[in-house]
Amino acid sequence: MTSAPRHLAVALAGGFMPERASSVAAGVDHVFGFLFWLSAFFLVLIVGLTVAFVVRYRARPSRPGPEPSADHDDRLELLWTAIPLVLVFAIFAASTKVYLGMTSAESGAAPLRVDVTARRWSWWFDHPGGKGSKELHLVVGRPAELVLASTDVIHSLYVPEFRLKQDAVPGRFTRMVFTPIAAGTYQILCAEYCGTNHSLMSAPVVVHPDQASFDAWAAEGRGPELSLLQVGKAVYDEKGCSGCHSVDGTPGVGPSFKGIWGQTHALAGGGSARVDEGYVRESIVTPGAKVVAGFENVMPPIPLEERELQGIVTYLQSLKEGP
Numbered sequence: 001m002t003s004a005p006r007h008l009a010v011a012l013a014g015g016f017m018p019e020r021a022s023s024v025a026a027g028v029d030h031v032f033g034f035l036f037w038l039s040a041f042f043l044v045l046i047v048g049l050t051v052a053f054v055v056r057y058r059a060r061p062s063r064p065g066p067e068p069s070a071d072h073d074d075r076l077e078l079l080w081t082a083i084p085l086v087l088v089f090a091i092f093a094a095s096t097k098v099y100l101g102m103t104s105a106e107s108g109a110a111p112l113r114v115d116v117t118a119r120r121w122s123w124w125f126d127h128p129g130g131k132g133s134k135e136l137h138l139v140v141g142r143p144a145e146l147v148l149a150s151t152d153v154i155h156s157l158y159v160p161e162f163r164l165k166q167d168a169v170p171g172r173f174t175r176m177v178f179t180p181i182a183a184g185t186y187q188i189l190c191a192e193y194c195g196t197n198h199s200l201m202s203a204p205v206v207v208h209p210d211q212a213s214f215d216a217w218a219a220e221g222r223g224p225e226l227s228l229l230q231v232g233k234a235v236y237d238e239k240g241c242s243g244c245h246s247v248d249g250t251p252g253v254g255p256s257f258k259g260i261w262g263q264t265h266a267l268a269g270g271g272s273a274r275v276d277e278g279y280v281r282e283s284i285v286t287p288g289a290k291v292v293a294g295f296e297n298v299m300p301p302i303p304l305e306e307r308e309l310q311g312i313v314t315y316l317q318s319l320k321e322g323p
């Protein structure tokens with residue numbers, strides 16, 4: 001086989017995609033391939049019939065006017081309604097299944113949680129143990145949980161080899177859950193136009209072959225910047241949180257912070273809420289929105305920087321087992 005046909009054959013078999021390096025990549029490729037070949041089939045069918053009918057029914061001396069034909073056929077109409085209906089439901093089912101796999105945590109090993117900060121025009125990654133870096137580091141086979149924040153405008157974290165893309169939106173936390181399946185170094189791109197240097201907003205993602213390799217990297221010096229845990233502890237001590245919220249389980253004016261991360265609380269006025277990133281942010285920015293049952297809302301909104309909010313979230317997680 002000569003080179004050009006071989007390239008074509010590889011492309012037709014799906015080889016025009018980059019390497020698959022995450023647990024969701026194969027599913028994305030299958031949905032993409034299904035859509036691609038379905039579209040190709042109908043493109044050929046419709047254009048082919050159009051050309052055939054133009055030739056077959058063109059005006060010519062032997063055929064001065066249109067021939068009589070039926071203007072309606074129930075069976076035909078039902079058929080060309082039913083076939084697309086089945087196809088779009090198949091697309092919906094297949095893509096929803098893949099999408100749910102991108103957003104919900106997988107069972108099994110504890111995920112490697114990384115706080116991601118997007119800003120014009122760079123990425124910052126806070127890894128477990130306090131290691132901050134301009135590079136994202138993960139471990140092959142270990143679930144990764146990325147919690148994204150933005151300090152300015154909307155960005156989007158995109159890794160072609162992972163087939164994953166997630167917006168980082170100012171004023172809220174977003175999340176990506178997946179498992180890297182191939183060790184190596186890939187490139188993170190920003191996939192949401194965010195101004196002058198949008199196209200330069202990239203960073204490496206290093207997938208380590210094992211946990212020991214990751215730990216060795218994480219044990220290298222951290223640099224001068226404070227870890228998120230240090231930031232959160234400082235906010236707790238200096239912004240007045242400690243006046244009302246204990247960290248040893250003693251109820252004060254407000255609920256104690258000890259062990260609340262991940263718990264579901266009953267709310268004053270009914271309902272319940274789980275203590276996660278979104279709840280913590282809301283409770284700081286809009287303290288009256290969800291008040292824990294048994295407490296009065298007397299807290300003023302606390303204006304915090306994005307990094308301070310991430311710090312408080314990290315600090316609360318560290319209190320899961322007590323201070």
Ligand code: CUA
Pocket residue numbers: 118119120121154155156190191192193194195198199201
């Ligand atoms: Cu950040 Cu585009």
